[in-house]
Amino acid sequence: MRICRDAGMRLVGPNCLGIVNTAASLNASFLPGTPSAGRLGLMSQSGAVAAAVIDRAEGVGLGISSFASVGNKADVSGNDMLEFWEDDPATEVIALYLESFGNPRRFGRIARRVSGKKPVLVVKSGRGGAGDRAVRSHTAAAATPDAAVDALLRASGVIREDSVRDLLDTARLLVHQPLPKGGRVAIVGNSGGPQAMTADACEQRGLSVPELSPATRDALSAGLRAAAAVGNPVDVTADGEAAELAHAIRTVLADPDVDAVLVVYTPPFGSGPVATKEAIDAASRGSGKTVLACVLGDDGLIGSRVPSYAFPEQAVHALGRAVEYAAWRSRPADVVVEVPPVHALAAREIVESELRDHTQGGWLDYPAAARLLGAYGIRVAEAVPVGGREAACAAAARLGPPVALKATGPDLVHKSDVGGVRVNLDGVEEVGRAYQEMADRLGTAMTGALVQRMAADGxxxxxxxxxxxxxxxxxxxxxxxxxxxxxxxxxxxxxxxxxxxxxxxxxxxxxxxxxxxxxxxxxxxxxxxxxxxxxxxxxxxxxxxxxxxxxxxxxxxxxxxxxxxxxxxxxxxxxxxxxxxxxxx
Amino acid sequence: MRICRDAGMRLVGPNCLGIVNTAASLNASFLPGTPSAGRLGLMSQSGAVAAAVIDRAEGVGLGISSFASVGNKADVSGNDMLEFWEDDPATEVIALYLESFGNPRRFGRIARRVSGKKPVLVVKSGRGGAGDRAVRSHTAAAATPDAAVDALLRASGVIREDSVRDLLDTARLLVHQPLPKGGRVAIVGNSGGPQAMTADACEQRGLSVPELSPATRDALSAGLRAAAAVGNPVDVTADGEAAELAHAIRTVLADPDVDAVLVVYTPPFGSGPVATKEAIDAASRGSGKTVLACVLGDDGLIGSRVPSYAFPEQAVHALGRAVEYAAWRSRPADVVVEVPPVHALAAREIVESELRDHTQGGWLDYPAAARLLGAYGIRVAEAVPVGGREAACAAAARLGPPVALKATGPDLVHKSDVGGVRVNLDGVEEVGRAYQEMADRLGTAMTGALVQRMAADGxxxxxxxxxxxxxxxxxxxxxxxxxxxxxxxxxxxxxxxxxxxxxxxxxxxxxxxxxxxxxxxxxxxxxxxxxxxxxxxxxxxxxxxxxxxxxxxxxxxxxxxxxxxxxxxxxxxxxxxxxxxxxxx
CATH class of the missing domain: 3.30.470.20 (ATP-grasp fold, B domain)
Known part of the structure; x- marks a missing residue:
């Protein structure tokens, strides 16, 4: 690294397979062959996973623009690759296999920017791992590392996949087809069972399979045999020829209420796989809409731009991801409300004053916390801190019952678990008794209490x-x-x-x-x-x-x-x- | 069907691909070829799906004992096939692709019996579908068709898979390997990243990757180079030769606290794929334990009995299913407590008397429901039915406050949603006021009420x-x-x-x-x-x-x-x- 830095060079790896750039005819990798040229930019932290992914991609007609196996990321990282691909005209879709994040916040910022231009797909291994058990707030306990990764990727518009199989399925749709404008799917095919499976899968995935308009149904019927079903799914029947399937595809593509067409072809019926694939390819051109196919048992590419999936659920998964990503891309820009500087400064003063007194930090008392939150416009219920039974009764009398009584003390965090919370106390004496009972039970852990007027039900x-x-x-x-x-x-x-x-x-x-x-x-x-x-x-x-x-x-x-x-x-x-x-x- | 029945013949289909029996060298199907002989019995309601499954199975070394495409099931059904395979010595694992159940209760009974002898795997398409919206109990609304299918399959010990890809992954483990005795997995391989992924996947799947004993660690170290990791995962390093991998496999198989070994091999390191696969095959023989492999990128069969998966999550999925099925098989027989006939007869009399009065059925009133449930030993809180305000007050006085008041009426089902339930009524007058207020608001829908003593918190x-x-x-x-x-x-x-x-x-x-x-x-x-x-x-x-x-x-x-x-x-x-x-x- 020192030598590279001095020389103004970048370093890939160590512990990696190298790099490939098909546009530059460069293969500086240990891969067994050179991947076909294509539009997917691929980065992997694991060389082994990368080799397997490239092998699979090759098998389904998915070419690579450039590939980097970054290994231990001494220098070149996922962030660098994202920035490279952002402006690389050869790359239209980006796929990352990550085992760790070097600088997740920077990754989030870059990925958000890049996702606005090109889809970024990520498989992040290692979903396991518990939250930090040493923390004591619910939020910190719930924020597992995986929840953090998920939030980061979601905020960035990244498409997170659970497995590289799913990643490949989604990537080849995004590489070959335009983004869908919405989630309304027309299913066209030659066999009822697999088409029904596909419709079920769409419903489960949140995609709609709407009724087709009377005009579309009439247009379908005009070119199909009498036994055909012209609802949605559209079934040209097992006897339906390639020309009939093509007619059905063109007709539903012309329907303004259809965003995507999923062709479910069961070979070898009709005109057979070769003629049928040619017909699918020809019929799907020029519409500007998303077309994908499930040719049962056949993962591959039809013509040069219609991905085919062996099983319906794969096709539906890929389409669902594309619809979600397209929706993210087309969202109006969000406006984040800023806090007036004078309030933000007040909050900062509270924090700095607390940290002057307690240099290691610690839990704020309720009034300080309420002031801090108040500066950010967060409403907190009024609470009167009291140091003893008499003061508790006086506070209850002032607020008016019913009130709640909550024990306080530097070590009392889960206070309701130890009986440190009483609610709906209806009179002043009841408050006094409750205070005494808590104090007797909790001992020195309780240094005082808060008295609050009961909140309305909600x-x-x-x-x-x-x-x-x-x-x-x-x-x-x-x-x-x-x-x-x-x-x-x-x-x-x-x-x-x-x-x-x-x-x-x-x-x-x-x-x-x-x-x-x-x-x-x-x-x-x-x-x-x-x-x-x-x-x-x-x-x-x-x-x-x-x-x-x-x-x-x-x-x-x-x-x-x-x-x-x-x-x-x-x-x-x-x-x-x-x-x-x-x-x- | 009539002709077949008259002739004493069975009929497969219609609308199917036919049947294959490799043991009998019979191929009476439209399949493009004859599947290899093997130990998987396969039935499919969809010919298209079946053809795709057989094609995939062929590619991963999974042979077929017999296959039936049953189509519309005019005669031969999944139940018939299960009963055939139950005693068929050529079939060790059964896989069904179902679109519908003809007689689900009968299926459940047969599948439970067969699952006790051989694993039965099912993909049931069509998970969608809402519950019956016309019903009014929570239970009936929650019991969607898919929840019913799930309960039926679960009760029968059937392994339900979401997709045929998963089904194939699990089937080839069950066909080739013995059932695991438990869920303790040792991971052995030559590359840290994919092994860590595998360990993560195990944790997520509920499989344990326990620390190995000191004796096993010592034995591992004795045959591995110094850089090797002998925890769990065991990493022989990328330089580790086939003999070292074999040593590691044999050593962990000998550990009594290990139930299954998952070998994660990243080609082409060490001795290369050919020699390494031979070593895995040889080392895994004779232990009686479950051995499976992930050879990155390579779905197939090592030797004649170790399935290999392209990606770790596939191997872990298959192993998880095998562990669950083995646990189901080894459960002690359940004893279901019978209800004494005298009580069951009493319950039957209640039901028959109600149905004499209301031949179309309907909702039982609380006392009748309580009697019916009581016959089956189900404790129901005492409740006094009252017809007016005075009676409500009298009942409250008798039971002693606090009481709950619940409006009754033939059409009052979700009574809490319309304000027909009041709880914690502390005095007799309060009960009277509450009754009046309810009666005024609900009008004729309320024909009376129940008064109950408040239950303890729980x-x-x-x-x-x-x-x-x-x-x-x-x-x-x-x-x-x-x-x-x-x-x-x-x-x-x-x-x-x-x-x-x-x-x-x-x-x-x-x-x-x-x-x-x-x-x-x-x-x-x-x-x-x-x-x-x-x-x-x-x-x-x-x-x-x-x-x-x-x-x-x-x-x-x-x-x-x-x-x-x-x-x-x-x-x-x-x-x-x-x-x-x-x-x-």
């Missing part, structure tokens, strides 16, 4: 943030309550988070119907909830010293969203530069 | 049953509460259900930790809960007239499990014969 959510050592800040939104926690109903994002991002996070939750008036419940104020999620994103992005943060629960009612318990832990900021400070300077 | 579960038109009875257990319902945290089984089955159903629930004392909560009485699940199974099996049944919620406390609300709908029994009546006759 949907319990959790919103949180965690500063991941390598991935940077992550924001979580999830359903609250112990059941939802066990069921891990939560969504992660990398900030910045726009209002639309926050809405999409909520949309990913299986419990989301609860917010929309499920079974007679009221529709609640998701606008304020989205603002809280976006606010946490802004805060996590601005203040790297916030190590973990839970708003748990956030009670969402028709009137608004308010956090009734909060936990914020500060830690001295590491080397990660604060975007907030960058903005101020 | 874990809320739902247990239910539904008589599926084609699949017969299904039993469901799930977490209660609106969140769990949205998250669809539930398990289904086909009765009969043993105590162990009920325990496994609970084990499948993601919320199951709540029953075991999650985060400071009490451990509850799952024994009574299991008994309720098994009781519902017995009831559904005995009384085909029970169309749908909900115990919702069942409150489970350390003291026991009690259903505090129940719904039972009767319908005149269809042609399905009642096993109960069979037992009595």
């Amino acid at each position: 949907v319990e959510m959790i919103v949180g943030g965690v500063a991941h050592e390598t991935f940077g800040p992550l924001v979580m939104a999830g359903m609250g309550g112990v059941t939802a926690e066990l069921l891990a109903d939560r969504a992660f994002r990398v900030p910045p988070i726009s209002d639309a991002d926050a809405g999409r996070m909520l949309g990913e939750l299986r419990c989301e119907p609860l917010l929309r008036g499920y079974r007679g419940r009221p529709v609640v104020n998701t606008e304020e909830l989205r603002a809280q999620i976006a606010g946490v994103g802004r805060l996590m992005d601005d203040i790297p010293e916030v190590a973990e943060l839970d708003l748990n629960p956030v009670i969402v009612t028709p009137a608004g969203a308010v956090a009734v318990d909060v936990r914020v832990r500060l830690a001295p900021a590491g080397p990660r530069p604060s975007p907030f400070l960058r903005r101020l300077r | 874990v809320e579960m739902i247990v239910g049953g539904v008589a599926h038109e084609t699949f017969g009875p299904l039993v469901m257990a799930g977490m209660g509460g609106v969140t769990a319902e949205l998250l669809a945290d539930r398990a289904f089984r086909v009765p009969p259900i043993s105590d162990a089955d009920a325990g496994r159903m609970l084990g499948e629930l993601r919320c199951e930790p709540l029953l075991r004392g999650y985060r400071g909560r009490p451990v509850v009485n799952t024994e009574e809960l299991r008994a309720q699940i098994a009781g519902v199974g017995r009831l559904m099996d005995d009384i085909p007239e029970v169309a749908e049944l909900d115990l919702n919620p069942v409150i489970v406390t350390p003291a026991g499990a009690v259903a505090v609300d129940v719904r039972v709908r009767l319908a005149p029994a269809g042609p399905r014969p009642s096993p109960f009546l069979r037992r009595l006759r």
Whole structure:
């Protein structure tokens, strides 16, 4: 590396297979042969996986523009390759096999930019690994390394695949066909069973197989035999000739309510595979729409541009990914609301003052946490900190019952698990008794308590943030309550988070119907909830010293969203530069 | 069919590819060639899929004992084929591609018997399809056709695969290798990255990759170069020769704490693919343990008995299925508790008396439902039916507050959604006011109410049953509460259900930790809960007239499990014969 740097050279590897650039007729690799020229840029951290992928790609007519086996990435990394392919006219689709991220935040920024121009597919091995068990907030515990990778890739528009088989299936659709404008699929074929399988797979994948219009059905019937089915799927029957299949393909492609056509051909019926493939190839030209085929048992390429898959689920998987990516590409640019500098400065002062007193950081007390969150527009329920039974009673009398009483103490984190929370206390004496009972039971762990007016009933959510050592800040939104926690109903994002991002996070939750008036419940104020999620994103992005943060629960009612318990832990900021400070300077 | 029946012949098809029997050198099919002889029995409802599967199987060294394309199944069905293969010495593994079930209950019985002798793999297409929207119990709404298929296959020990690619991967392990005794895997190979991927995949799949014993590590070191890693994975390094790999395989096979060995070989390193495969073949003989390989990029067969997979996740998937199937095979026989005939007769009398009065069936009132369930040992909370405000107050006074008040009426099914449930009513006047308010709001829909003493706090579960038109009875257990319902945290089984089955159903629930004392909560009485699940199974099996049944919620406390609300709908029994009546006759 030193020699290369001094000489102004780049170094690939070590521990790699080398590089290939088919446009430059360069093969500086240990591969057994030279891959065919094509439009896929391929990078792999594992030489062995790369060799297998190239071998498979060759078999299905998928050529390579350039290939780099980067091995241990002493110099050239995935980020470098992305930047190279970004402007490489020979490369239309990018595929990465990753075992690790060197600089995930930089990867995220570059991948987001590149994904806006060309599809980026990633297989990241090593999905396992638990969250950090030493942390004590729900958010930090839930943010496993894989959740962080997923959030990073999702925010960047990257197409994440679980296996290289899936990656190849998706890549060859994206290389050969235009992006679909939507998810409305017409299925055309010669055999009912496999076409029904395909329709089922579409439904499961969230693609629609809509009824065709009367005009399209009439046009289909005009060119097909009487036994043909002209609904969707369109079945030309096993006797249907290649010309009939071509007529059906052209007709559904002309329907403005069809975004993509999936041809399911069962050989050797009709005119046989050779003539049928020629007909599929010819009929699919010039429409500008996405056409792909399942020729049962036959993974390959029809003509020079229609990918064929051996089994329906492969074709449907690839089409589903293409539809999702196209939707991501066509989204309007998100506007992330900025926090007024005066508020951000106030927040910074709170953090710096705390870290002056506690140089190693630690958990903020409730009032400090509430002030910090308030600077970012996050509403936190009023709470009166009290140091003893008398003060608790006085606070309850002032707030008016019913109230909640929550034990506080530097080591009391999961306080509800140890009986440190009492709710719905209806009178002042009840508060006094509850305080005494808690103090007797928790002993010196309890140094005081908070008295809060009971929140109105609503949907319990959790919103949180965690500063991941390598991935940077992550924001979580999830359903609250112990059941939802066990069921891990939560969504992660990398900030910045726009209002639309926050809405999409909520949309990913299986419990989301609860917010929309499920079974007679009221529709609640998701606008304020989205603002809280976006606010946490802004805060996590601005203040790297916030190590973990839970708003748990956030009670969402028709009137608004308010956090009734909060936990914020500060830690001295590491080397990660604060975007907030960058903005101020 | 008539001609065949008259002649005592069987008919395959119509609309099929025909049949093959390699042992008899018979090929009466439209297949382009004759498959190689082997030990897989293959049946397909789709000729197209079958041809593709056979082509793929040929490519990976998987031969066929016999094959039937059954098409529209006018006569010969999957059930017939299962019974043929059950005693066919040429067939060791059975694979079915199904599009529909003719007689699912019969299939379940036969498949369960056959699965006890030979693995049965099934791909069932058409996972889509909603539950019956006309039904009104939670159980019936949740029991989609696919949930029913899944429960049927699971109860039968069938290995269900999502795609024929997965089916082939699993089948060739089961055909070529002995069943694993457990899920402890040793990974041996020559390249760190792919081996780490394999270990990750094992962890995700629930297979363990345990530390090797000091004795095994010493034995490994004795035959490997110094750079080799002797943990698990065992890495002989890229320079490691075939003999070293063989030494490593033999050594881990000799470790009594290893159930299966997965060899991950990255070609062309070491001694090259040919010599290495020979070494893998030789080293894996004679141990009686499961050996499989991932030779990167190479789907095939090493020697005559070690399947090789192109990518680690395929090998791990196949091994995971084999471990699950082996565990199912080695389970002790379940004992299903029978209900004493006198109680079963009492239940039958309740049902017959109701159906005399209401020949079209309908919802039972609470007392009748409670009596019916009580006959099957299912505890239901006491409830006093009342017809007006005065009676409600009297009942509340008798039971002692706090009580719950639940509106009743023939059309009040989702009564909590319309405000027909009030809980924690603390005094007699409060009950009177609540009754009046409900009656005013619900109008004639409310014909009375139930007054119940409030149940103790506990874990809320739902247990239910539904008589599926084609699949017969299904039993469901799930977490209660609106969140769990949205998250669809539930398990289904086909009765009969043993105590162990009920325990496994609970084990499948993601919320199951709540029953075991999650985060400071009490451990509850799952024994009574299991008994309720098994009781519902017995009831559904005995009384085909029970169309749908909900115990919702069942409150489970350390003291026991009690259903505090129940719904039972009767319908005149269809042609399905009642096993109960069979037992009595």
